[in-house]
Amino acid sequence: xxxxxxxxxxxxxxxxxxxxxxxxxxxxxxxxxxxxxxxxxxxxxxxxxxxxxxxxxxxxxxxxxxxxxxxxxxxxxxxxxxxxxxxxxxxxxxxxxxxxxxxxxxxxxxxxxxxxxxxxxxxxxxxxxxxxxxxxxxxxxxxxxxxxxxxxxxxxxxxxxxxxxxxxxxxxxxxxxxxxxxxxxxxxxxxxxxxxxxxxxxxxxxxxxxxxxxxxxxxxxxxxxxxxxxxxxxxxxxxxxxxxxxxxxxxxxxxxxxxxxxxxxxxxxxxxxxxxxxxxxxxxxxxxxxxxxxxxxxxxxxxxxxxxxxxxxxxxxxxxxxxxxxxxxxxxxxxxxxxxxxxxxxxxxxxxxxxxxxxxxxxxxxxxxxxxxxxxxxxxxxxxxxxxxxxxxxxxxxxxxxxxxxxxxxxxxxxxxxxxxxxxxxxxxxxxxxxxxxxxxx
Numbered sequence: 001x002x003x004x005x006x007x008x009x010x011x012x013x014x015x016x017x018x019x020x021x022x023x024x025x026x027x028x029x030x031x032x033x034x035x036x037x038x039x040x041x042x043x044x045x046x047x048x049x050x051x052x053x054x055x056x057x058x059x060x061x062x063x064x065x066x067x068x069x070x071x072x073x074x075x076x077x078x079x080x081x082x083x084x085x086x087x088x089x090x091x092x093x094x095x096x097x098x099x100x101x102x103x104x105x106x107x108x109x110x111x112x113x114x115x116x117x118x119x120x121x122x123x124x125x126x127x128x129x130x131x132x133x134x135x136x137x138x139x140x141x142x143x144x145x146x147x148x149x150x151x152x153x154x155x156x157x158x159x160x161x162x163x164x165x166x167x168x169x170x171x172x173x174x175x176x177x178x179x180x181x182x183x184x185x186x187x188x189x190x191x192x193x194x195x196x197x198x199x200x201x202x203x204x205x206x207x208x209x210x211x212x213x214x215x216x217x218x219x220x221x222x223x224x225x226x227x228x229x230x231x232x233x234x235x236x237x238x239x240x241x242x243x244x245x246x247x248x249x250x251x252x253x254x255x256x257x258x259x260x261x262x263x264x265x266x267x268x269x270x271x272x273x274x275x276x277x278x279x280x281x282x283x284x285x286x287x288x289x290x291x292x293x294x295x296x297x298x299x300x301x302x303x304x305x306x307x308x309x310x311x312x313x314x315x316x317x318x319x320x321x322x323x324x325x326x327x328x329x330x331x332x333x334x335x336x337x338x339x340x341x342x343x344x345x346x347x348x349x350x351x352x353x354x355x356x357x358x359x360x361x362x363x364x365x366x367x368x369x370x371x372x373x374x375x376x377x378x379x380x381x382x383x384x385x386x387x388x389x390x391x392x393x394x395x396x397x398x399x400x401x402x403x404x405x406x407x408x409x410x411x412x413x414x415x416x417x418x419x420x421x422x423x424x425x426x427x428x429x430x431x432x433x434x435x436x437x438x439x440x441x442x
Contacts, residue, residue: 017139018127024146025120027413028058028153029113034173035160037109042163043102048431053085053101054156056112058149059119060085064092065391066141067119070126070134077115078107088397143209144391150416157290157350157411162431165277165288172292174350183299185355188229190363191442192329194222199325200381205332206418213395214420216383220325224442227322227330230355230364231372232313232436235298237275237305238285240316246273251315256308259428276304276430290350301352303370303435307403307427310373310436322439324376324404324422331366331406331419342368342407344414352410352435363437367417370435371405378402378424402426409433 008026010019032040032051040051049057060081068074076082084104086095096104107115123142130138157173164171200217201210246264249257263273274280277288278296285296305313314320322330331339342365343353352369366372378399386392402424408417411433425432 014124015127017142018124020146021123021127021142022120024149024413025058025116028055028149028156029116031153031156039160039164040109041102041105042160044159044163044166045431046099047429048159048162049098049101049155050104051156051160052109052112053104054152054159055109055116056081056085056107057087058152059112059116061148062123062142062145063119064089066126066138066145067122069141070130070138071122077118081107081115141391144394147209147211147416148394150413153345153413154409154411157345158432161277161288161290164290170288170293173290174348175291176349177289177291177294182354182356185230185357185359185364187438188359189226189440190229190330190361191226192222192224192326192333194224194326194329196221197325197329199328201418201420206420210418210420211395211422212387212392213378213380213384213399213422216381218382222323222325222329225322225326226440226442227326227363228319228438229359230437231301231352231370232317232438233298233354234287234296234300234302236317237302237313238296238298240313241272241274243316245312245316248316251312253308253311253427255427256306256312259306259308275302275309297354299354301354301365301370301435303352303409303433304430305373305434305436306430307373307425309430310434311375313436314438317438319438319440321373321375322437324374324406326439327366327372327374327406327437328419330363334362334366338362338364339367339419340414342366342414343410344368344408344417345411346414347410349410352433366437367407367419368412368414369410370407370433371409371412371423372407372437373434374404374406376404378404378422398424405432405434 008023008030010022014022032055035051043050063076064082083094084096086092088095127138160173164173196219198217199220201214202217245251246260252260260273279286279288286293287296310321343349355364380396380399386396387394405423405425
């Protein structure tokens with residue numbers, strides 16, 4: 001398997017909306033080029049989905065929310081797909097059980113790709129034929145669908161990494177290792193005065209799209225604080241482990257310590273729990289990546305950490321996790337060059353990289369490389385209202401028992417990211433590219 005170029009140039013004769021649609025749909029298909037049909041069938045846990053299911057579900061989204069509404073004489077590609085590839089939209093109807101998606105051997109991968117091709121052609125015809133009176137509504141739905149597509153591009157990579165990790169041959173999705181061989185910059189602290197600040201989506205800064213959970217923009221009070229200049233590294237996690245970090249309950253939240261105990265009991269007797277994808281061999285540590293099994297680089301940002309691990313490390317380091325309000329305030333203070341310099345999926349590195357440049361007075365890698373855990377619960381903003389209609393189920397109903405992450409990762413499309421973007425996962429989630437940036441009070 002070899003890495004593919006994660007880019008596609010659309011037909012220049014199409015409208016800008018149609019070009020964007022064609023480009024992003026093809027980029028999803030480029031992500032599965034290194035995979036076999038057997039790879040695309042794998043489901044390694046209930047929270048992950050087979051690559052084939054991602055391809056079909058994304059097509060189901062455009063068929064269900066765009067073609068059903070805008071295509072004259074609409075007929076489904078396959079009426080059974082309405083249930084088979086529905087994810088969580090109760091308003092649409094029945095759903096196939098999520099933990100059993102890996103059992104869907106039929107339709108085949110080839111049929112799913114044919115499904116994508118036909119629906120893409122029909123959506124492009126709808127874009128070309130829609131009258132001006134309904135074009136704004138169509139554009140809004142397709143914009144949502146493409147943002148949804150980019151979310152699943154990232155999920156496709158994290159899910160296939162988790163699935164491949166169970167193979168004792170440690171197969172590689174891509175082969176570009178080593179990615180970097182530099183030492184990390186020393187940690188510096190950047191201070192912010194805080195005060196009453198605007199928070200949430202701002203069209204002037206964030207572009208022309210936001211999910212409903214990024215709105216409405218509102219005022220919040222932020223006390224003075226500092227954030228670290230860079231992400232926490234593998235070497236720092238090794239120091240935490242050497243100091244008994246996984247054996248010291250005083251560092252852990254109660255639920256976090258229960259999580260550690262469960263992991264310890266499920267591992268080898270007497271073995272220290274390890275971050276996800278780490279393996280110890282004769283006292284040396286190796287790390288499973290999308291490039292296969294590699295030597296653990298102490299200078300690379302540590303990834304696939306749960307909220308519990310992130311919080312415990314921060315306590316051990318004499319610091320804490322930032323709130324999402326602090327994180328956004330610091331991200332909005334970045335110069336344009338710094339906000340675009342992160343490592344995203346288009347780089348085809350598929351792994352976080354060490355800080356590449358010296359500290360220039362602002363935190364590095366706030367956008368790209370790793371999702372950064374915050375200490376903020378995933379709650380609605382004051383005045384929040386879900387979208388109207390079926391797409392109103394997109395975000396709001398998950399606002400329970402989750403924590404907010406910010407910034408994007410090495411598996412996130414660059415154009416998908418903005419300072420107001422809110423990702424969210426439960427505190428025990430590890431399979432996403434999640435890491436730690438420390439904060440502290442002034």
